[in-house]
Amino acid sequence: MAQTLDVRGEICPYPMMRTVSALKKLSTDERTLEVVTDHPPTLETIPTQAARLGFTTAVEEVGGSEWRIVLTRDRD
Amino acid sequence: MVTDAARVRAETPGVGGPSPNAWRAVSAWGLAAIIFLLARGFDPQYSMFWVFGLAFGFVLQRGRFCFASAFRDLFLLGHGRTMKGVLLGLAVASVGFGIVMARQVPVTTMGFDPPSANVLPIGVHTALGGILFGVGMVLAGGCVSGSLYRMGEGYVASWVAFAGVMAGLLVSAYTWNWWWESSISTGARLWLPRHLGHSGALVVTLLALGAAFVWVIRLEHRAGMVVPGPRSEPEVSEGVADDLRALGRTVFVRGWPVVTAGAVLGGLNALLFTAQEPWGFTGEVGRLTVGLAGFFGATPPPPEGVGSLPGCVLVPWTGVLDHMTFMVGGMWLGSFAAALGAGEFKLRVPKRPVRYAQSLGGGVVMGYGSGIAMGCTIGAFFSGIPSLAINGWLFAAFLGLGAWMGTHMIRRIA
Numbered sequence A: 001m002a003q004t005l006d007v008r009g010e011i012c013p014y015p016m017m018r019t020v021s022a023l024k025k026l027s028t029d030e031r032t033l034e035v036v037t038d039h040p041p042t043l044e045t046i047p048t049q050a051a052r053l054g055f056t057t058a059v060e061e062v063g064g065s066e067w068r069i070v071l072t073r074d075r076d
Numbered sequence B: 001m002v003t004d005a006a007r008v009r010a011e012t013p014g015v016g017g018p019s020p021n022a023w024r025a026v027s028a029w030g031l032a033a034i035i036f037l038l039a040r041g042f043d044p045q046y047s048m049f050w051v052f053g054l055a056f057g058f059v060l061q062r063g064r065f066c067f068a069s070a071f072r073d074l075f076l077l078g079h080g081r082t083m084k085g086v087l088l089g090l091a092v093a094s095v096g097f098g099i100v101m102a103r104q105v106p107v108t109t110m111g112f113d114p115p116s117a118n119v120l121p122i123g124v125h126t127a128l129g130g131i132l133f134g135v136g137m138v139l140a141g142g143c144v145s146g147s148l149y150r151m152g153e154g155y156v157a158s159w160v161a162f163a164g165v166m167a168g169l170l171v172s173a174y175t176w177n178w179w180w181e182s183s184i185s186t187g188a189r190l191w192l193p194r195h196l197g198h199s200g201a202l203v204v205t206l207l208a209l210g211a212a213f214v215w216v217i218r219l220e221h222r223a224g225m226v227v228p229g230p231r232s233e234p235e236v237s238e239g240v241a242d243d244l245r246a247l248g249r250t251v252f253v254r255g256w257p258v259v260t261a262g263a264v265l266g267g268l269n270a271l272l273f274t275a276q277e278p279w280g281f282t283g284e285v286g287r288l289t290v291g292l293a294g295f296f297g298a299t300p301p302p303p304e305g306v307g308s309l310p311g312c313v314l315v316p317w318t319g320v321l322d323h324m325t326f327m328v329g330g331m332w333l334g335s336f337a338a339a340l341g342a343g344e345f346k347l348r349v350p351k352r353p354v355r356y357a358q359s360l361g362g363g364v365v366m367g368y369g370s371g372i373a374m375g376c377t378i379g380a381f382f383s384g385i386p387s388l389a390i391n392g393w394l395f396a397a398f399l400g401l402g403a404w405m406g407t408h409m410i411r412r413i414a
Helices: A014-025 A042-052 B004-011 B020-042 B044-062 B067-076 B081-104 B124-140 B144-153 B156-184 B192-223 B240-252 B258-275 B282-295 B323-341 B353-373 B377-382 B390-412
Strands: A003-006 A032-037 A055-061 A067-073
Touching: A003 A014, A014 A032, A014 A042, A014 A067, A014 B390, A032 A042, A042 A055, A042 A067, B020 B044, B020 B323, B044 B144, B044 B258, B044 B323, B067 B081, B067 B124, B067 B144, B067 B377, B067 B390, B081 B192, B081 B258, B081 B377, B124 B144, B124 B156, B124 B353, B124 B377, B124 B390, B144 B156, B144 B323, B144 B353, B144 B377, B156 B282, B156 B353, B258 B377, B282 B323, B282 B353, B282 B377, B353 B377, B353 B390, B377 B390
Parallel strands: A003 A032
Antiparallel strands: A032 A067, A055 A067
């Protein structure tokens, strides 16, 4: 079961910062993190930050200005 | 027969017909048109500033042109996306301002400054104002104009930040005369064309912007890879109507690349300078705040020396309406209409109480900083550097220092 991080309502840049710290805390056997956000700038900043930590980003629009971002650990 | 294009439209939410968002946006633009007609009845200058305000607000929201993130993301993320847009906008505006100023003051050695360019006295007030503004905008999650368009997007914390900005501007109005006597009145106004000629000043400014661009790229490479954000799929086009619809979505619904927004804002700024004066914002917010304080019997003492200063200085209350009232109002309605049209309006209420405190505190600090620096990221920076004046660069350097300090602070606020 993937962990979910709900950062709705947060101000800039906390959605991104909290996502990064959650990714860093993820144990090595956990492969995915799901982030729910209503802050559009994260769609631009998270892919880069996630890639630097070895995660691939998939964005799904939930509607009503909300997005579900699924971050999956790269296999290496 | 169901065509591919029709099927794509039917499967894409909000494309089959005008969405409720589109209707709300059309109502907002209708209101803007009514105010335009009323303003023109009063004074054509009012309606011109109204149109510019709408355009600035619209582009700020569409490009999410956030000066706070431009500086902060360099230090926090090693990401220069927004700063590249800012630098391009500054370059475009510098060329435009340079051409206009060369016509206003053909001979630069006579000792005249261009009358409306933001050539401001420099001193401790510029440095401290820049630092305070930089810290405040990072704490509050947006500068003054950034908070304005986020208000239109429904960020409750930005409303709190804006109230803080007004409070900070009011405090700066009470302390203005002290600053005037101890620093501002004796500060040198360094206008580069006087020392380097018009073309020399423009070339030096563009080279400095180019150097800043190289520095941004270096920071990015030191931090690691940069992955572009999600791009939408190209739409299937079956003729002129589909093409026009796609164009409409590109302009009104999808976000603009930040470099596009930067170039357009720089061009609009040059156009406004050609028509009258550089783009500004906080001066009018300060004027309205002082007027509001006067309503409650708390008018600050009359500010000394402001008659001789361009830019966003706090001018005394003269009446409810000023041409800049239409700039500020237009920017708010323009960004609100843009957010509605794109379906990006949503009430965003922070759950952690500390966010309200940092938005308010950041706003107060930012408002005070813009009061003593005689402008915000727009007037003192985005119009300061294109005025080919040293005060723009000095403010920018300390703005960066403040943003760097602010970045360390927000890392400690969970």
